[in-house]
Amino acid sequence: MPRATMTARDTAWNRSAASLLLGLLCCALPWSTFAALPLPANDSSALRIQGSNTIGAKLGPALVKGLFEEQGLSAIRVEAGAAENEQKIIGKTADGRSVTVDLAAHGSSTGFAALKDGSAELAAASRPIKDSELNALQALGNLRSRSAEQIIAIDGLAIILHPSNPISALHTEQLAQVFAGEVTDWAQLGGHSGTINLYARDDNSGTYDTFKELVLSANGKTLSMTAQRFESSDLLSDRVSQDPQGIGFIGLPSIRQAKAVSIAAGESQPMPPSVTLIATEDYPLSRRLYLYNQESLQNPWAKALVRFAHSPRGQAIVAQNGFIAQTVQAVRVTPSSAMPAAYQVLAAEAQRLSVNFRFQQGSASLDNKAQRDLERLLDYLKSQDKLQHKVVLVGFGDPKSDPARAQLLSKLRAMAVRRELAKQGVLFREITGLGDELPVAANDGDEGRIKNRRVEVWVY
Numbered sequence: 001m002p003r004a005t006m007t008a009r010d011t012a013w014n015r016s017a018a019s020l021l022l023g024l025l026c027c028a029l030p031w032s033t034f035a036a037l038p039l040p041a042n043d044s045s046a047l048r049i050q051g052s053n054t055i056g057a058k059l060g061p062a063l064v065k066g067l068f069e070e071q072g073l074s075a076i077r078v079e080a081g082a083a084e085n086e087q088k089i090i091g092k093t094a095d096g097r098s099v100t101v102d103l104a105a106h107g108s109s110t111g112f113a114a115l116k117d118g119s120a121e122l123a124a125a126s127r128p129i130k131d132s133e134l135n136a137l138q139a140l141g142n143l144r145s146r147s148a149e150q151i152i153a154i155d156g157l158a159i160i161l162h163p164s165n166p167i168s169a170l171h172t173e174q175l176a177q178v179f180a181g182e183v184t185d186w187a188q189l190g191g192h193s194g195t196i197n198l199y200a201r202d203d204n205s206g207t208y209d210t211f212k213e214l215v216l217s218a219n220g221k222t223l224s225m226t227a228q229r230f231e232s233s234d235l236l237s238d239r240v241s242q243d244p245q246g247i248g249f250i251g252l253p254s255i256r257q258a259k260a261v262s263i264a265a266g267e268s269q270p271m272p273p274s275v276t277l278i279a280t281e282d283y284p285l286s287r288r289l290y291l292y293n294q295e296s297l298q299n300p301w302a303k304a305l306v307r308f309a310h311s312p313r314g315q316a317i318v319a320q321n322g323f324i325a326q327t328v329q330a331v332r333v334t335p336s337s338a339m340p341a342a343y344q345v346l347a348a349e350a351q352r353l354s355v356n357f358r359f360q361q362g363s364a365s366l367d368n369k370a371q372r373d374l375e376r377l378l379d380y381l382k383s384q385d386k387l388q389h390k391v392v393l394v395g396f397g398d399p400k401s402d403p404a405r406a407q408l409l410s411k412l413r414a415m416a417v418r419r420e421l422a423k424q425g426v427l428f429r430e431i432t433g434l435g436d437e438l439p440v441a442a443n444d445g446d447e448g449r450i451k452n453r454r455v456e457v458w459v460y
Helices: 011-028 059-070 108-117 131-136 172-179 206-219 233-241 275-279 300-310 312-320 341-349 368-383 403-422 446-452
Strands: 047-051 074-080 086-092 098-104 122-125 149-161 169-171 197-201 228-230 246-251 262-264 286-292 351-358 388-396 427-433 454-459
Touching (some): 047 059, 047 108, 059 300, 108 122, 169 172, 286 300, 351 368, 388 403
Parallel strands (some): 197 228, 388 427
Antiparallel strands (some): 074 086, 388 454
């Protein structure tokens, strides 16, 4: 299993590295280096955030608390809001004035609705904005632009079972059949005989939207009416961990006491939801977590939170809360006979970086995450003295009728990344394309083809 061998960096490593980074940053960055933000008038909220429960339950409040600390606020506390899954993060200024951020976490779709009616300045989403939402919010500008769409973390949907369930891997096609109610007994999947009980997030959830897109719709299925639905990922996970016949899907931080299984899609090998495989977005059910704002953002606290979330300190908080930070790391990959020969040599001699470059749909242009990753990669190469003939770019793509064309297109993708990095003085050791080798997703849908059209970065 060539991809599944990349799991040496586990979640514990990710959290410990984040803690170290956060500690160093706390010592190195005095509060006085940041301009103080204006205080809201009449004790009104400085910022209102609505949307994803995945973000809003823990990560959103943690990022707000980090921003408050950066601003020198004290006595920071989190209070329950007016309804379930609503919170207020409150801090005190040096002269005793309160600053409040309101956060409501009722699902990604509610965030876009709040942007539209003006009841929030930021929408938290655990899936990309839909075309219908984009059109409805045209008055706020192009919400797919780099200034409006903020990728703040990487997450993976974990497929969870009761810890006693012997099944260790499933294919997305099997998952679709299970959650559509077509496969109803564990014996049909190689487990012990017993009725399968389904647990799913509610319709407002970006987690559900992601599962529906990557698993159900991709296989022409719809969710069974027998599934129990939940607004809270943590509650869903707890129910599965108490039900020997249960299966559910949640974000990584909510695995808790449940058992997460490896997942395969298309021709890929089964992959566990590990730090490295999710960071590179190779894991079939990996996803991005977003903050969306109007294209011309005015609220100073919203601007500051977006900047803070992208900063090294913000990304350390991302990792501390169980998600995957976008910090570039080098990872050893174990060579495998299932790899192409040239890739085996690369794995034996070099290290792969925890970043993949992907492209806008139907375009040769790098997507919003890739554009920010260029900056992160350059910072890493400079800090590690690897600007001169130390970098290898490997392009991949989806199948074409002519294999030579697939290989050429994959190399052209690598050349597109090379062009951007070369502007900043990077000299490369090698640029290559491996066509449709080593797929990480099925090629029978747009989502899978986009994931397979990628560029890996390796360093010597």
